[in-house]
Amino acid sequence: IGAYIDEVYHVGSTSIAGLCAKPKIDIDCVLRAEALLPQAVERIKSQDGYTFHGDPYQDGMWTFTQGHGSWGTRLYLCGPDNRIHRDRMLF
Numbered sequence: 001i002g003a004y005i006d007e008v009y010h011v012g013s014t015s016i017a018g019l020c021a022k023p024k025i026d027i028d029c030v031l032r033a034e035a036l037l038p039q040a041v042e043r044i045k046s047q048d049g050y051t052f053h054g055d056p057y058q059d060g061m062w063t064f065t066q067g068h069g070s071w072g073t074r075l076y077l078c079g080p081d082n083r084i085h086r087d088r089m090l091f
Contacts, residue, residue: 008029008030012026030080030082031080050066060083
């Protein structure tokens with residue numbers, strides 16, 4: 001989905017040096033346009049190793065996980081100007 005991406009951010013507790021955190025890396029991937037979300041979601045869904053969780057909170061953060069238990073990666077796809085992503089960056 002590289003051509004669709006505008007910005008990638010390491011977010012969550014593991015992004016803060018020295019903070020006790022679970023070993024799951026949270027990544028916000030901001031796409032260049034909201035209209036690219038369906039295509040990006042379908043491309044990642046087709047990859048082995050990713051589990052698709054949809055948009056569980058209806059906030060425009062399309063969620064995928066990779067790994068087992070508390071280990072692995074949580075990938076969030078969103079369009080530009082997403083409120084949840086913006087709030088994470090402000091926090």
